[in-house]
Every structure is written in C-alpha cells, then in structure tokens.
Amino acid sequence: MVVTKHTLVALVEDKPGVLNRVASLFRRRGFNIESIAVGHSEKPNLSRMTIVVDGTTTSVEQVRKQLDKLPDVIKVSDITEDNIIARELALIKVHATSATRSEIIEIVDIFRANIVDVAADSVTIEATGDEEKIGSLLKLVRGFGIKEIARTGRIAMSRGGPGLLPLEGKSAKANNKK
Template identity: 55%
Template sequence: MAEMQSHTLSILVENHFGVLTRVAALFARRGYNIDSLAVGRTEDPDVSRMTIVVYGDDAVIEQVIKQLYKLIEVIKVVDLSKEEHVDRELALIKVAATSETRSDILQIVEIFRAKVIDVGTNTLMIEITGGSDKISAIEKLLRPFGIKELARTGKVGLLRGAKDTAKEK
C-alpha cells in the first residue's frame, strides 16, 4: 500500500481573477483536502505563487499535478517535497498573560526567537516564523497559559540554490 505523506506544491499561475477558485475547485472535486494554502504575487506582478500543502501518496499527487496543468492559467507546478527547499510559516498567537505568568511566557518567546508584537492588559501577542514543527512546538508550550487566538499562514517555500520554478511548463 502506498504511503500517505504531506506534499508541498509550489504552483505558478497567471495573476487573474478566479484562478484561486478554479485551483481550489479542482482539489474539492477530487475529494482532496488542502491542509494549508498561501497565495501571493511573485517578483513578476503578472504571476502569483500558490503554495498548497496536501496529503496523499505519490500516485495521487502525480494525478493532482497533471490535473493542475490542464488549467490554462497554471504556468508551472513543483512538488517541493521532492527537492531541496526552504519553507516557512508565520503565526500570530494571542496568549493570556498575568503578572505572574508574563515572565515565563517571555522566556519561551526568547527561546524560540519569536517577538512580542502587542501587549494588552491581560494578553501578549506573539509573532513567530519558522518551520511547521517550530510553530507547533511553541503553540504546545503556550497552550497551558491560555491561547486566546491563533492565526497560522500555512507554508510558503522556494527551491534551494540556483534552481527555480521557471515559467515554462
């Protein structure tokens, strides 16, 4: 039986209205759940990069990539999971903080090289970037203090070194 694993797909698309909807619909029609999705313009304002994390075996991901290429706005698809790459995620975490717990929370923030970006009467808002494991680890450590709100961006990533997701299919 094929092994289900996380795949991070970097998809270059024409920066047009409705492209995100068509890509998301492709995943929905085939019953694939998107674990995370990040979209933004690239160095070329006419091109956007979608970074989609999806679970599946290699055959399923290969099929997804073939289906993506059938969408006319798709320029290039790379499974970053198969190549040397760098990926990061951003999280904002609002945590309950009393005068008794504030120093413990600040110590965790320092260890993870995160930043306090807002201080409230009874809360601290923390910004952290890094790999998904790092984000999950700080979240786990802050949970006992009381996480009031949490927002995670999902992964963004690029191939390492001179390799790039060139614009040809």
C-alpha cells in the same frame, strides 16, 4: 500506496477566479487541502501558491498534471522530494498576567519569536518557522491559555537552483518533465 504530505508550488495568473480554479481541482479529485498560501511572486502578473495536501505520490502527481493543464497555471511543481526551505508565520494571542508575562517573554526569546502586542490580560506572539517549531512553541505557551491563533500555512521554495520559472525565453512547461 502510502499517504504522505506533499508540498506543491504553483505560479498562476494574478486574475479573479484563479484560486477557485485551483481549489476546485483538488475538490474534484477528492483531496483535502491542508493549507494554501497565496501571494505575489517575482513576476509582475503572477501569484505564487504553496499548497500542502495529503495523498499518495501517484494521486498527487495526477492532480499536479491536471493543474498543469489549466491555462491560468503557468507552472506547478511537487517539491516534496526537493531540499526545501519551508516556513509559516503564526500569530498567537496568549493569556498573560503580570505574574506570567516575563515567563512568556523568556519562551518567546528562546524561539526567536517576537511580542507584537501587549494588552492588560494578553500578549500576542509573532513566530516564524517550520510547522514543527511553531508546534513546539504552541505546546509551551498552551499552559498560559491561548485566546486566538492565526497561521498562514506553509510557504516553501527549493534551496539553490534556477527558481520555479526558468529565465526568460525558455518555455515554462518544457522544463516540467519529471
């Protein structure tokens, strides 16, 4: 039983307490949530969650099925094995002096990131990409002294295909057989 990183995406009702219901299920089954990102989806009353957890494929499948039973969860998929686009956003506040500022800007340009704030002794970088890219950027700017990091955690979707929910009229869960 190999423990690997899994990416689950879920469409859930946009109601109070739903995040708690989802998170609580992971707690009960003994999973550590590595990241969870929640925001609006393409449907008006539904939010989209991207959850990254470590676990064996069978244990993650078990928790996916348990999540699927929650009435507030409209659809949940483990898209780890799919061809996916995964991104996260990071804000990194780096210590900067007049001597180091231009060097930092050079690195930021290479990573196609942006400087979004400049202060007397720091710059704040906004970077988007997969975890690896953010990791590499962090490694390069760490030497200047990092004051603060904020990361959103992963959001992800499959390349191409019909989307998580099929078009109107079809049963959301009928399509969920693996």
